[in-house]
Amino acid sequence: MAAIPAKIRVYAKQLVELSLVDGCVSAERVAGVLASLEKNPPLKFTLVLQAYRKLIATEIAKGEARVEHAGPVGADALAAIAASLGKRYGRPVTTVSSSNPALLAGLRVRIGDDIYESSVASQLGALAAAS
Amino acid sequence: MTSFLLPLAQITEHAVETVAAHGEAPSALTQITENFGISVPLILAQVVSFSIVAFVLWRFAFKPVLATLDERQHKIADGLKYAEEMKAKLEAAQQQTAAQLKSAQVEASKIIEEARKAAKDLADREAAAATERANGLITKAQQAIQLEHQKMLADARTEIARLVVATTERVLAKRLTDADRASYNETATRELTSV
Numbered sequence A: 001m002a003a004i005p006a007k008i009r010v011y012a013k014q015l016v017e018l019s020l021v022d023g024c025v026s027a028e029r030v031a032g033v034l035a036s037l038e039k040n041p042p043l044k045f046t047l048v049l050q051a052y053r054k055l056i057a058t059e060i061a062k063g064e065a066r067v068e069h070a071g072p073v074g075a076d077a078l079a080a081i082a083a084s085l086g087k088r089y090g091r092p093v094t095t096v097s098s099s100n101p102a103l104l105a106g107l108r109v110r111i112g113d114d115i116y117e118s119s120v121a122s123q124l125g126a127l128a129a130a131s
Numbered sequence B: 001m002t003s004f005l006l007p008l009a010q011i012t013e014h015a016v017e018t019v020a021a022h023g024e025a026p027s028a029l030t031q032i033t034e035n036f037g038i039s040v041p042l043i044l045a046q047v048v049s050f051s052i053v054a055f056v057l058w059r060f061a062f063k064p065v066l067a068t069l070d071e072r073q074h075k076i077a078d079g080l081k082y083a084e085e086m087k088a089k090l091e092a093a094q095q096q097t098a099a100q101l102k103s104a105q106v107e108a109s110k111i112i113e114e115a116r117k118a119a120k121d122l123a124d125r126e127a128a129a130a131t132e133r134a135n136g137l138i139t140k141a142q143q144a145i146q147l148e149h150q151k152m153l154a155d156a157r158t159e160i161a162r163l164v165v166a167t168t169e170r171v172l173a174k175r176l177t178d179a180d181r182a183s184y185n186e187t188a189t190r191e192l193t194s195v
Helices: A006-018 A027-039 A045-062 A075-089 A120-130 B002-021 B028-036 B040-175 B178-194
Strands: A064-070 A094-099 A106-111 A114-119
Touching: A006 A027, A006 A045, A027 A045, A045 A064, A064 A075, A064 B178, A075 A094, A075 A106, A075 B178, A106 A120, A106 B178, A114 A120, A114 B178, A120 B040
Parallel strands: A064 A094
Antiparallel strands: A064 A106, A106 A114
């Protein structure tokens, strides 16, 4: 896949900023932006749409925390994690949980490009790497 | 020659008789010669004959013999002189030869000593270089053994750790109960939310 030029990335970023409401991606705003682009297509329209889609996906991922766990996790724990992350990133964060027995015990939280982990598997991995 | 001297003697005798015939008194010299039977003409003839014989002998006998003797004397003297010179030259040559021989012996001894010293130096250098090479090889071998030992220990440590971790994972996967995992998850939640 060809690299997107810097000018198009900057333009797509401006479009993404127009698509946010209180730091969250708004479906109405996204629809409006797309309609505007459709009506007045810029040069290299396809590349602009690709960059816009990539940035919107990143923004959505920033508001969604994927929590992997081994063993039971209470809803209050997930809520606490969502609140903590929302406070840290300055936007509302929702959680999506999934079971991962490879962790043995503990949690792994992935939000955007960031990963937070506190699990037995990670500690054993660190122990193996340190030896 | 006798024929030449005989008339001379006869002339002399005739003169004496002529003097005596004239009646002069004989002198003392005449008397002495008569008493001793000395005849002057004969004596003169003998003197002349002797002189002639002596001259002839000296001229044709003694002189060549003396010349031959002188020549031989010269030859002998030359030979002796040549022998002396040769002897001196031989002695000089012997002395020179002895000096050259001595010098050659000294030079040969010096060369032998230098060669021996050079050989000893070379042997010492070679021995030192060989010792240095051997020490280098020993050091490298020791370093290689040490590195190999360290690598083996590190590999063993890594393998043991991997086995311990794998075993621990298997044991924990079997032994951990849901209650244990829930408890650990609560602790993890607190840890993640406190960051």
